[in-house]
Amino acid sequence: MNGGHGRLASRWLPTPTLSLLLLVVWLLMVRSLAPGQLLLGLALAWLIPLITRRFWDPLPRVKHPLKLLRFTGHVLWDIVKANLHVSLLILSPRRTPHPGFVEYPLEVQEPLTITLLANTITLTPGTVSTNIRLDRSSLLIHVLDLDDEQALIEEIRQRYERPLKEIFEC
Amino acid sequence: MNPHLLILPILLPLVSALGLLLTGQANLAWQRRVSLLATLALVGLSAWLLWLSDDGQIRFYALGDWPAPFGIVLMLDRLAALMLALTAVLALGCVLFASAGEDSQGSFFHGLFQLQLMGLNGAFLTGDLFNLFVFFEILLLASYALLMHGSDKPRVAAGLHYVVLNLVGSALFLVALGTLYGATGTLNMADMARRLVELPEDRQVLAGAGALLLIVVFSLKAAALPLYFWLPSTYAAAPAPVAALFAIMTKVGLYAILRIESLIFGAGPGAALIQGWLWWMGLATLALAVIGALGARDLRVLAAYLVLASAGVLLASAGLDTPQADAALLYYLVHSTLITGALFLLAELIGIQRGKAGTRLVRARRLRQGTLLGWLFLVAAVAAIGLPPLSGALAKLWLLQAVDATARPWFWSLLLLATLGVLIALSRAGSVLFWASHKGDTSGSRVQPLQLAGVLCLLAGAPLLALFAAPMAEFTLATADQLATPQRVLGALFGEPTALALQTEESP
């Protein structure tokens, strides 16, 4: 999310994406496009990242915003699917699920990327990420209904980790 | 009169506290200077207010320019002025004493001390029940903090009890307050009184029940019988200047009781119940306090029981509810506050020079300044026992006279027996501390000028109150008269709009 257009820009507008997000959120909250609110929103969108900059680790840059959008869409759809699946599993009393732990070897290494991956895994079909190794080499996943461990790992790799990697160009 | 004068007793300590907390935290000399100056100014201010109040007029200050009963109103009558002045003098003694070194034992002493004063003054000035709650909390939290100043084991142990009990007290306060608001629909005490008489009977009963609960809460602060057990260990554990300031804390409870009794129960049917309660609990407190004093094996504990004994006397007298008794009570209140405060300070000085024995009543090494401390102790003890020619004797004379002995033989017997008990306890303490010493070297640091000044500031009350007994008595009689006629408050607050300091002016 780091803009990084020269020193000045990075000094005075360290994270344009964040600033944009904040402005949007502000306008969402105040539900108004009045000049006053716009101005205030701009000021906040500029000031808050400046104040909180020191709290941010160096961030990977978003290279492909469009891919990010697509990825988000995918994930949302998966979430709905996952929920239908899990709901059915919960509501049908006959079928007993076969839970299991899967150790997923990580390719991405940036904290933000790993976090996004872990969160995505948690939100999507029958999986909850449970632990990240201290050396970031793998991610332990609890699966509600485990059939094929390798297939699952491959699916996650293709569907989530690769796109994430592309988005941040690791 | 400057209309803002009324709020100054609250703002002055607040602003000085802010100054103290914001600047020069490390510079103790600066802190002391500011704190002393602020307290001196408070003494002057409250003296002025005392003088003002003596014209019998009740003054109000409408905060935020909102009229009563909607906004919060401060109220200055003789009683409030008296309590303010007493607090200021007591505080001056404590600050002087603390500035000799006690204040360096922990952080923020002076700032917290000023906030404590703010809480006390606010509680004395406010005419609004909820605002009273707020100021109670301020003064309580400040007192918790001060109690923990330079904290050690006994302080923490006693502090925990003190804090928990008071927190429960605060919860009960809110229930009582809610009940009173629910029944009367207002928070201003005078307005409450005004509405009460017009309410249907069931609301009156409910309000009365709420007020009874309020009395319990105040009795906790005032240290009435089943609720006082926390006091001795807490006061004995507190740092000397703080313990001395605490001498006024029980009086805040009593003050609140007097206010409620005068304003809310003045008209209602619950008065007899309240007075019965105060009367018997006061007497029982007195009896047990003297028993405690007789059994005390430490001067600080003894002093704490003297605080308790004075609380007992005050509560029982408050139960009498005659102007004479109220006036005598107020005279006694001023006397006992100053003297018990002085005793706590003295105990500290004595303890310092007695080596390991401290203030425990055992044979120990000779005091380094036995003569000086002995004389001071003598004066304090004479006043505390109620021997002539100091204020204690006059206070006792008056209290006894305010009661018809044949109607209430208990009071006379108990008060006289209590005097004897305190006499036995203090003469034993004095003879152990100053006479029964080991031969040999003395140790401990000498009394510092500031400490001496602090003690003298409080102790001077005893001869001065005796010397100027007549004007003082006149003032307290007028105060009691003002308390007995709460209608005047109503008249001044709601009857004549001009009486309201700033109400008539337009809102900005």
Added chain:
Amino acid sequence: MTLYVLLEWVISFLLVAGGLFAFTGSLGMLQFKDFFMRLHGPTKGTTLGIGCILIASMLYFTVTQGDFHVQELLITLFLFITAPVTGHILAKTGLHMHLRFITGTRGATPEFLDEDVGQHRVERPPRPKRPKRRARARRWL
């Protein structure tokens, strides 16, 4: 007019679906046999359920009050940021605390997974039991 009817249908559907998702999420939490399985319901079902209800609310207010109401997105945003993290950390805690999982759980045994989990326990303090004998009679106060 038909738009409104349609929207009403959509809102109603979202509400009911949201309620159902939230319900199944909690039901899963109640039903499943071990902690890690119970975790699945709330992290997904409830989150999505609330999301649906929020969107329903958004639509409803936008329709009835005429102007644009999208604050609910903000809540959804917060939820979608925090819910998985909660799930993750809770699972981590569960692992750390040696919560048992039902027999038949497949895959890598987490005890051997990480330097972080699966350490030996400190000696477990005995749980005090209610004393058998009545304690010595005490005064009432």
Added chain:
Amino acid sequence: MSLPWILFLPLLGALPALTRPYRDTPGPQWLPLLPPLLALGLLLAQGPAILGGDTLSQGWAWMPQLGLDLALRLDGLGLLFALLILGIGVMIQWYAGYYLSPKENHGRFTGYLLLFMTAMLGIVMADNLLLLWLFWELTSLASFLLIGFWSQDSDARRGARMALTITGAGGLALLAGVLLIGQTVGSFALGEVLAAGDLLRASPHYPWILSLVLLGAFTKSAQLPFHFWLPHAMAAPTPVSAYLHSATMVKAGLFLLMRLQPALGETPAWALALTGVGLATLLYGAWFALLQRDLKGILAFSTLSHLGLITLLLGLGQPLVALFHLLNHATFKAALFMGVGIVDHETGTRDLRRLGGLAALMPLTATLTVTAGAAMAGLPPFNGFLSKELLFAASLESELLGGLNPLIPLGVVAAASLSVAYSLRLVHSLFFARPGGEPPEAHDPPRGMLAPGLMLAALCLLVGLFPMALAAPLVMAAGQAVLATPPPALNLALWHGLNLPLAMSALAVAVGVLLMSRRRLLEQAFQVFGRYDARRLFEQAMIRLTKISLGITQRLENGSLQRYLALLLITALAMAGLGLSRLERLTGELALQPLDGMLVLGAALMIFGAIGSALSHRWRLVSLLMLSVVGLSVSLTFVRFSAPDLALTQLSVEVVSMILMILALFFLPQRPPRWISTRRMFRDLAVAGSLGLLVAGFNFALLTRETLSIANFFLRESVPGGGGTNVVNVILVDFRGFDTLGEITVLTLAGLATFKLLSRLKLFMPAGNVEGIHWSSHRHPMILAVVAQILLPLALLVTVYIFLRGHNQPGGGFIAGLITAVALILQYMARGYEWTRERLPVAYNLVAVSGLALATLTGLGSWLFGYPFLTTTHGHFSLPLIGDFELASALLFDLGVYLAVVGATLMILINLGRVTTVHRPRVEEH
């Protein structure tokens, strides 16, 4: 006028004494002696007028509200006593100059003595009963100091305390009596009281008044059974004893009896009490005087005896004789003490058995002592003889006891015999007998030390020889004051002719000599009585009193908070229950609202959470989780019942409190505590249940009744007056902004207080969690850190939003402050203290205090415009580009609130969190 001078001049003498407390040469300090001498001169100057029957009086109001005036009078009675007090006082001070060693603090001694003198003078000169009482108590105090003068001596300390306790108690009884007199008469002025004798005697309170006054007088003048303090007061330096026994203290009791005789006397009860007690004391004192081995002991018991005698005379209705004997006793007893003191001083012992044969060694001392001793024995031609003869005569006249009348002369003769015996014994064994051991080496002291004693001894002789010239006028004048009527003529002469009293005297001398020679037998008889020691009994009683007191106190204050809490709650229950029980119907007039599922669920949640957290209290974390359910449900309740601000506040406070409690849990013991007894549980359940019922009752009663509240004003004025549509917020920052100022003061105080508490914390650091599992080695889970980063800017944005809308919509500075605080705490949680500290190097206490300061300054701002503190202003402004907007000064106030909240909250939480980080734990648990 000179009355106040006479009274207060002696006190002035203390000043020069105290400035030069130590001396290098023996002898009196003249400077401190001057003021009392001057007072004596002034007194003598008034003498003729008083002897002529005048009464001088002078007064100032002191505390007129009490009837307490600084009113002085000098009449015959006062003159007699004042002469004794000042005259003997001066001599004793003179004498003491030699008696005390140069190492002793003369200044302090003189100071005490002069204080004592003033107090005594005050008693005899008071023209107001309350004033009299004040001085009365002052003598107790002064005597305490004097008796305890040799404080390193435990006897002196104990004697002093005993004297103070007994006479102090008597003083309190007297006070009660005086107040009763005042209530009966309506005044404390002596003149009015004395004139109201008939009223007093007729009053139903008379028995009380009499008993109380007599109690005061008898304790002071050491009458049986309050006599025991006096012999032990001899632990004091001898000059003190001389003064105490002769002219002051014990005489105060007699003075009081004489003073109040017109008001209270002349009733059978009076006469009987005085006669009975006097006779008993007379005999008792005389008997024990004979058995003493200590020189001063003899004198002390003889004083008892003579005081009994004077009381007896008063009882017999012979005040003139009583006065005369009082005068005589004062002179010879003072002289005797001085003589004995010299012996003690020169030989270093007071034990009779070790002394003897001193007549040759100390001729002048012997002369002095023998003269005074003869007076004490009642031998002619000394003054004691005269008064004893009169006593015999009076005893014969008495008809008080009816058939038992002869008992009085018999008793008197017996006592007289004893007094001859002990006087003889004293003189004989000191000066003429062979000493028990080594013969002591001694010689007469300097002249200066002898002079006062010799003068007094001479006075004994002179009064004996010329009674009518030297004593009669004074006694007559005094008698006039006592009797209130002109006294009968007093005929004083050595030779009365051969009559029964003379025979009785002769008999007494004969028996006395016999007794003295058969003393050994008596002493054996004394052994039979056993070693009865009043002091030991008294001290044991005191110790028992102390122990019992301590026992009671410890039984009550057992240091158990649970008990104190239970008492508080029970008291509240009782009082509020009493109030509520007077309500006729609990249900009020309002119709009840219907229930719905949401309400039932909410109620169920709260009840579940409350009971759950109570039941699981031993598993703290579970209890805390249950508590959170309640907190959440309370917030939902606020939402349900239209209090959005409350809901927001409750939610945010909830989170912060939760974090705080978890922080604290880490420092508390990890294992659940023991079970407690079922019995206790039942008590607690009963208290808790009743209190719950009570509060529920209050709540229901109020909920079903309509409130006529002042709310409409706020709803009406909120927009026009406060400039905001969120009335709750307008109340907080405007209508009742003062409360809010107090509230943030409390919050700031909490921050400062916790900072203080944490400054010296010793830590216990558990090794594992409640389940016994070691802490994870993963300090900062990555995923949490990342999310915390993301949430921070969003939270700050929300903060601004909540803050700005507060005046018009739910929100405000307080909630905004808590959101900021929580967002920052999340950073600390996710990344640790040091990491966050580096990025946020802010002193939170300064933030909190600045917030408070900002709020205060905003309030003060209104002063500039002449409005009261915290008056707000608001207005519409319009700027190009931005358009219309509204600003209220309350916003600034709210900003103060925001800062105070952020600062205080972080100060509390971060400081607690910090302690493990900055100060590594010193104590490891397990």
Added chain:
Amino acid sequence: MEALFSLVVGVLTASGTFLLLRGRTFPVIVGLALLSYAVNLFLFSMGGLNTDAAAVIGDSTAPSDPLPQALVLTAIVIGFAMTAFLVILAVRARSELGSDHVDGKTGEERGKG
């Protein structure tokens, strides 16, 4: 509804009181928290239990009494300050007295669990 509300307040009070009497610092803290919930609800209800009546001018037609709400707000904050102090005091007491019993070691030895 009024009865149910009062019942809840009563139960909260009773549970809080019961915890207060438990003699350990942490239950006392929790008990006080429960008690203050009860008290706040009580105080709040003095303005009446109204639905859809937020005291925001323009938002509701018959706004409820805002004063008790303001009072409760202040009470919540003060309660929080007090709780915070008590919590820290409990920590301090534990470190100073060696026990989390409210009476310190002596209380523990007395066997009052």
Added chain:
Amino acid sequence: MLDKALWISLTLIVLALAMNVIRLARGPDIPDRLLALDTMYVNSIALIVMLGLWLNTKTYFEAAMLIAMLGFVSTMAICRYLLRGDIIE
């Protein structure tokens, strides 16, 4: 129609909350209870939003937002307590 949907949804949420309570009471372990509590927080967001729909007001909206934002923090705090004991290191 909308009313019915709202009613159904509300009932479902109320039931969900009831189930959370059961899990909270039953445990058996602290993470279970914590999960139940966290779910309660989330479900109450729905409750508040639906109350807003029912009353046709957005006055209470911020309460829901606060729960979403802050409920998470207290859950994290407890987890940290269980994992590390010391929540601010």
